[in-house]
Amino acid sequence: MECDDYGLTRTLERENLNLNPLQRGGVLPAEAREALYEFSDGYSICDYCEGRLDQIKKPDINRFLDDLADFINIDLVRTVHGAREGKFAVMHALCNKGDTIIVDGNAHYTTHLAAERNHLKIIETPNNGHPTFEIKPETYKQTLEDAIDKTEIKLAVLTHVDGDYGNLTNAKAIASTCKKLGVPLLLNCAYSMGRMPIDAKDIGADFIVGSGHKSMAASGPIGVLGMTSEWEDTVLKRSERHEKKEIEMLGCTSRGAPIATLMASFPHVKERVQRWDEEVKKTRHFVKEMEKLGEIIQLGVKPKEHDLVRFETPIFDNIARSHPRRGFFLYEELKRRRIVGIKRGQTRWFKCSVYSMTMEQIEYIINTFKDIIKKYQP
Amino acid sequence: MECDDYGLTRTLERENLNLNPLQRGGVLPAEAREALYEFSDGYSICDYCEGRLDQIKKPDINRFLDDLADFINIDLVRTVHGAREGKFAVMHALCNKGDTIIVDGNAHYTTHLAAERNHLKIIETPNNGHPTFEIKPETYKQTLEDAIDKTEIKLAVLTHVDGDYGNLTNAKAIASTCKKLGVPLLLNCAYSMGRMPIDAKDIGADFIVGSGHKSMAASGPIGVLGMTSEWEDTVLKRSERHEKKEIEMLGCTSRGAPIATLMASFPHVKERVQRWDEEVKKTRHFVKEMEKLGEIIQLGVKPKEHDLVRFETPIFDNIARSHPRRGFFLYEELKRRRIVGIKRGQTRWFKCSVYSMTMEQIEYIINTFKDIIKKYQP
Ligand SMILES: Cc1ncc(COP(=O)(O)O)c(C=O)c1O
Ligand SMILES: Cc1ncc(COP(=O)(O)O)c(C=O)c1O
Structure with missing residues (x-):
C-alpha cells in the first residue's frame, strides 16, 4: 500500500503562523x-x-x-x-x-x-x-x-x-x-x-x-x-x-x-464580522510597523480597509541578490521561525494577512521580519 | 444563539442499518x-x-x-x-x-x-x-x-x-x-x-x-x-x-x-471493487429471501447484477390500507427495529441496498421484514 501514500497529512496550520491571505478566513472553529x-x-x-x-x-x-x-x-x-x-x-x-x-x-x-x-x-x-x-x-x-x-x-x-x-x-x-x-x-x-x-x-x-x-x-x-x-x-x-x-x-x-x-x-x-474594525486596526498596526523596517512599502489604498496586504519589499530583493539561496532565503528564514504563507522564492513583493491573529502573534511576526533584516544588514 | 441550532447532529448511520442505496457506497473508511x-x-x-x-x-x-x-x-x-x-x-x-x-x-x-x-x-x-x-x-x-x-x-x-x-x-x-x-x-x-x-x-x-x-x-x-x-x-x-x-x-x-x-x-x-462478486452474491441472496416472503417482487433485470434493488411490494401496500398509520407504518416499524433508508410513507414499492453489509446484518433485515409481515397477517 505504500504507493498509495499521497501525503495526506497537514501540519502547516497546526505548527506555524500562516500569513497566506487565501487561508486566513477559512480556518474552522x-x-x-x-x-x-x-x-x-x-x-x-x-x-x-x-x-x-x-x-x-x-x-x-x-x-x-x-x-x-x-x-x-x-x-x-x-x-x-x-x-x-x-x-x-x-x-x-x-x-x-x-x-x-x-x-x-x-x-x-x-x-x-x-x-x-x-x-x-x-x-x-x-x-x-x-x-x-x-x-x-x-x-x-x-x-x-x-x-x-x-x-x-x-x-x-x-x-x-x-x-x-x-x-x-x-x-x-x-x-x-x-x-x-x-x-x-x-x-x-x-x-x-x-x-x-x-x-x-x-x-x-x-x-x-x-x-x-x-x-x-x-x-x-x-x-x-x-x-x-x-x-x-x-x-x-x-x-x-x-x-x-x-x-x-x-x-x-x-x-x-x-x-x-x-x-x-x-x-x-x-x-x-462585528469585530471587523478591530481586524482593520490590527492590520494597520502591522503595516505601520512593517513599513518602519525600511524599504517595505504597502501598495493599494492607504490606510488599509481590509486585512489583505501587498508589500513591495526592495529590502528583501536586495538581500536575495547576494544570498546563496537567492529568492528562497526569505521563505526559509521565516519557515525556520514557524511563519509560513509567503510564496517560496518571492522577495520583490508579497501578499500577507494577519486576520484573526492575536496582537502577540502579530508582534512576533513583525519582530521576525526585523530579525531577518538585522541578520543581513551589511 | 439558540436560534442558530440547525440540528447538525447525525446519528442515522451510527445507530441504524441504512438501506438507502444512495448512501451505501459513500460511507467513509x-x-x-x-x-x-x-x-x-x-x-x-x-x-x-x-x-x-x-x-x-x-x-x-x-x-x-x-x-x-x-x-x-x-x-x-x-x-x-x-x-x-x-x-x-x-x-x-x-x-x-x-x-x-x-x-x-x-x-x-x-x-x-x-x-x-x-x-x-x-x-x-x-x-x-x-x-x-x-x-x-x-x-x-x-x-x-x-x-x-x-x-x-x-x-x-x-x-x-x-x-x-x-x-x-x-x-x-x-x-x-x-x-x-x-x-x-x-x-x-x-x-x-x-x-x-x-x-x-x-x-x-x-x-x-x-x-x-x-x-x-x-x-x-x-x-x-x-x-x-x-x-x-x-x-x-x-x-x-x-x-x-x-x-x-x-x-x-x-x-x-x-x-x-x-x-x-x-x-x-x-x-x-475486487470483491464486487461477493456483493452481487449477497444482493441475490437478499432478493431471493425477500421474494420468498410473498407479494414482494424484484423489478429490473434478473438475476441482479448490482446492489440497488427495486421491489414492488403489494404485501405492504395491503397492510397500509387498513393500518391507522397508513403508509407510514412500514417506515415506523423498520425504524423501531433500527432499520432506515426506505422513504417515509412508501409501501407500494421501494428501493434498497445491502451493499457492504455483513451476512448477519442482511439476515437481520430479512427477518425484520418477515416479523413485520407476520405481525399483520390476518
Ligand atoms: C476576489 C476573489 N474572487 C473569487 C475567488 C475565488 O473564490 P472561490 O474559490 O470560492 O471560487 C477568489 C479566490 O481567491 C478571490 O480572491
Ligand atoms: C445514475 C446517477 N447518475 C448521477 C447521479 C448524481 O450524482 P452526483 O451527485 O455525483 O451528481 C446519481 C445520483 O443519484 C445517479 O444515481
Whole structure:
C-alpha cells in the first residue's frame, strides 16, 4: 500500500503562523469540525431530503438560508460550490454567447474564466495604477457609459475587495451608476462576506457571491449566491421535466459536508464580522510597523480597509541578490521561525494577512521580519 | 444563539442499518475521516499549489489522478463536483445551444438537467418496460440510427447502472454502435465506479463520469471526469488570458476536503471493487429471501447484477390500507427495529441496498421484514 501514500497529512496550520491571505478566513472553529465529522459520509446531508437541497429541514438548511439572506440583506440565497461557480451561474442565466459584460480591472481570474466559459466579451474598467491601484467609481461610470454607447452590456461585475491589493471598492457608488444605466450588478464578495458586514440592499447590488472556504470559516468547496427577488425567475428557473429542480443549480449543489460546516460556523462568522474594525486596526498596526523596517512599502489604498496586504519589499530583493539561496532565503528564514504563507522564492513583493491573529502573534511576526533584516544588514 | 441550532447532529448511520442505496457506497473508511480532519480548513489543499489543482504534489493529487485514470483505464481524469457537473462540462464543451443528444430512458434526472442547462434537445432510447425496464443495445442502436437520419447527434449518454432499477447496461455493445456511427459516448458511472471494476478502454467510452460521494467512499461533493486523450483539447481547453487554467474547470474544481477523502479512500475502493462478486452474491441472496416472503417482487433485470434493488411490494401496500398509520407504518416499524433508508410513507414499492453489509446484518433485515409481515397477517 505504500504507493498509495499521497501525503495526506497537514501540519502547516497546526505548527506555524500562516500569513497566506487565501487561508486566513477559512480556518474552522471547533463546532464546524464537529459538523464535518457528523456529515462526513457521502450524501449524508440528504437523509431527509424531499427533492430540494435548499428545502431540507433536518439539518435545517432551509432556515439557515433564510438567516444567511438576512445576514447579507438580500432577498434569497443558494449555496453553490464557490464564488466562481456563483459568477458562472449568473452569467450563464443572464447572457448569451457573444454578449458583453463589464468588469473591474482588479477582478479575480475566476471572473475572467466564468466569462470565458460562457463565451462572453469583457470590457474592463482600469485601476488607477501604481501605487494604489484603485477602481474609481468615476472611471467605472465612464467605462460603462462608453461601453453602452457601443454595445449592449448584459451584466456588470465588481470585485468588492480584490485579491491583489485588498482594496475595498465603493460598491454603493458603482451600484448606483449601474442602476441608472440599467445594467444589473454582480458584486463579488469572496474576500469580504464573512469577514466584514455586508448589506446588499444598502449597496444596491442585484447579485452577490461569497466564498465559504475563503472567508466564511467553512470547509471547501462552497460558496454563496444571493440575489434580489426580481432575478429569481431567471437564475433559479425550474426544470420543465423535473419541476422541483432548479436548472442552473443542476438540481442540487452542496450535497456534502461543506454546507454543514458553513452552517456550524455561522454563529462564529456573524460574531466576527462585528469585530471587523478591530481586524482593520490590527492590520494597520502591522503595516505601520512593517513599513518602519525600511524599504517595505504597502501598495493599494492607504490606510488599509481590509486585512489583505501587498508589500513591495526592495529590502528583501536586495538581500536575495547576494544570498546563496537567492529568492528562497526569505521563505526559509521565516519557515525556520514557524511563519509560513509567503510564496517560496518571492522577495520583490508579497501578499500577507494577519486576520484573526492575536496582537502577540502579530508582534512576533513583525519582530521576525526585523530579525531577518538585522541578520543581513551589511 | 439558540436560534442558530440547525440540528447538525447525525446519528442515522451510527445507530441504524441504512438501506438507502444512495448512501451505501459513500460511507467513509477511517483513513478518509482522518484526511477530512487534516484538510478541513478552507483552501488547505492549496498549501503547495502552483496554479493548478490537478498538478499539486503535496498532497500528491497529481499522482493520484494518474492512478485513478489507471484504475478505470482511461487516458486522463479530473475531479469535478459530482457526476452531474462532469456531464454538464462534457456537454458544454462539445455542444452548442439547440444541439441534440441521445440518452437512455433510465437516465438520472441530472442527465436531463445538465442537458437542459445547456439548452440541448434530448432524444431518448426507451427501456423495454415492466418488469425488467431494460435498455437493450438494439433499441439504443435503432434510436440512434433514426435520430441521425433526422439531425446531427452531438453526444450519446448512457447510464452504466441506473438509479431506478439498478440495471447494468451493456455499455460495450452500445459504445461499439456509437463508434460505428461516429457519435462520442459519455458513460455515467455514478452507481458503478468505485463499486465494480470499470475498464473504459475495453468498453470503448470516450468520456466517463463517477460520483465520489455516491460510490467511492468520499465526502461530497466530488466526482470524477475521465476522457480519452483525443478529447483533451476540447474539454480541457486552457484560458487565453490565464494560460495555466482550464476553462471548463473554472481554473480549479475540488478545492477542499472532499478530494482528500477521495484520495484517502482510494486503496479501500480499489480493494473493494475486487470483491464486487461477493456483493452481487449477497444482493441475490437478499432478493431471493425477500421474494420468498410473498407479494414482494424484484423489478429490473434478473438475476441482479448490482446492489440497488427495486421491489414492488403489494404485501405492504395491503397492510397500509387498513393500518391507522397508513403508509407510514412500514417506515415506523423498520425504524423501531433500527432499520432506515426506505422513504417515509412508501409501501407500494421501494428501493434498497445491502451493499457492504455483513451476512448477519442482511439476515437481520430479512427477518425484520418477515416479523413485520407476520405481525399483520390476518
Ligand atoms: C476576489 C476573489 N474572487 C473569487 C475567488 C475565488 O473564490 P472561490 O474559490 O470560492 O471560487 C477568489 C479566490 O481567491 C478571490 O480572491
Ligand atoms: C445514475 C446517477 N447518475 C448521477 C447521479 C448524481 O450524482 P452526483 O451527485 O455525483 O451528481 C446519481 C445520483 O443519484 C445517479 O444515481
